[in-house]
Amino acid sequence: MRIYHSLLNAAKFRKVFDFGEREVAHWFPGHMAKGLKQMRDSLRKVDCIIEIHDARIPFSGRNPSFQESLDVRPHILLLNKLDLADTSKKQSILKQLDREGVRNVLFTDCLRQRDENVKRIVPLVTELIGSGSRFHREEDRSYCLMVVGVPNVGKSSLINAVRRTYLKKGKASKVGGEPGITKAVLTKIQVCERPIIYLLDTPGVLPPRIENIETGMKLALCGTILDHLVGEDVIADYLLFSLNRRERFSYIEKYNLEEPSDDIQHVLKCIAVKLGKTKRVKAITGVGNITVQLPDYSAAAYDFIRAFRKGELGKVMLD
Numbered sequence: 001m002r003i004y005h006s007l008l009n010a011a012k013f014r015k016v017f018d019f020g021e022r023e024v025a026h027w028f029p030g031h032m033a034k035g036l037k038q039m040r041d042s043l044r045k046v047d048c049i050i051e052i053h054d055a056r057i058p059f060s061g062r063n064p065s066f067q068e069s070l071d072v073r074p075h076i077l078l079l080n081k082l083d084l085a086d087t088s089k090k091q092s093i094l095k096q097l098d099r100e101g102v103r104n105v106l107f108t109d110c111l112r113q114r115d116e117n118v119k120r121i122v123p124l125v126t127e128l129i130g131s132g133s134r135f136h137r138e139e140d141r142s143y144c145l146m147v148v149g150v151p152n153v154g155k156s157s158l159i160n161a162v163r164r165t166y167l168k169k170g171k172a173s174k175v176g177g178e179p180g181i182t183k184a185v186l187t188k189i190q191v192c193e194r195p196i197i198y199l200l201d202t203p204g205v206l207p208p209r210i211e212n213i214e215t216g217m218k219l220a221l222c223g224t225i226l227d228h229l230v231g232e233d234v235i236a237d238y239l240l241f242s243l244n245r246r247e248r249f250s251y252i253e254k255y256n257l258e259e260p261s262d263d264i265q266h267v268l269k270c271i272a273v274k275l276g277k278t279k280r281v282k283a284i285t286g287v288g289n290i291t292v293q294l295p296d297y298s299a300a301a302y303d304f305i306r307a308f309r310k311g312e313l314g315k316v317m318l319d
């Protein structure tokens with residue numbers, strides 16, 4: 001890996017991101033309020049809540065409603081997509097969460113065939129449920145767990161991973177690359193034989209009030225908000241800002257840049273050239289009409305964001 005001395009000149013990079021006049025209010029689609037209501041209505045049948053969140057943002061963007069209105073049951077927090085997250089400071093993350101009252105935290109990678117932490121879920125759940133009161137469900141030998149989280153964090157993938165681990169069965173829950181795949185009413189899926197455990201898949205629900213624009217942008221970068229609601233151009237710019245701040249410079253070699261840059265237009269141009277993504281545009285000049293090839297900035301922004309989400313730009317911690 002080349003060392004980029006010039007970039008260590010901190011003055012070269014933005015220290016804060018200019019969000020302009022952006023508003024987060026319209027990023028919360030109406031159907032999410034309905035999803036939350038359905039979850040509250042089903043709580044009677046539930047023994048334990050499994051909340052999944054993105055391991056790249058352990059402290060931001062969790063939906064407070066999950067704690068406020070669903071926290072009458074034992075609660076496990078799974079920080080998923082471990083394969084994409086820089087968790088070198090795992091212990092301090094766990095300590096801070098503990099200070100915030102969040103215990104029972106596991107880091108998972110639901111796409112991995114035999115993820116050790118996915119295996120730990122059932123023993124942990126059994127222990128937590130066994131040590132508390134189950135109220136009117138005391139007679140029922142089977143356990144029902146509700147899987148909650150913001151969109152696209154891997155709720156369906158978790159259900160499939162637990163089924164794979166404990167039942168040796170294939171997919172029961174549809175996985176999608178876009179937020180908002182699970183919109184239907186809560187589906188109950190058996191994931192374990194001994195003890196009999198069912199999981200309730202739920203639609204992803206964003207916080208109704210995203211605390212600030214930066215949190216909104218982190219959620220967008222992790223793919224939990226539909227890209228077009230935020231704008232791919234600004235997501236790409238925030239990505240560049242985040243990579244530079246954390247000195248994650250693999251984009252330089254991947255896209256043949258000379259050196260790091262904080263100028264998104266320049267970076268997108270290099271990406272477009274590298275990927276051969278250009279557009280033919282007619283231009284009217286003094287000597288007549290000509291056709292010129294211009295970089296396709298939208299296609300480049302799309303590729304940049306996808307590369308990040310697939311982990312091709314390295315593991316990061318956005319919080």
Ligand SMILES: Nc1nc2c(ncn2[C@@H]2O[C@H](COP(=O)(O)OP(=O)(O)OP(=O)(O)O)[C@@H](O)[C@H]2O)c(=O)[nH]1
Pocket residue numbers: 080081082083084108109110111112149150151152153154155156157158174175176177178179180181182183202203204205
């Ligand atoms: N890299 C990585 N990707 C994952 C992991 N878990 C899930 N994904 C991917 O994340 C995307 C969303 O996964 P889903 O399981 O559909 O997420 P969801 O939370 O059910 O989504 P909604 O139904 O929109 O709320 C898919 O492209 C999955 O392949 C993981 O541990 N690591």
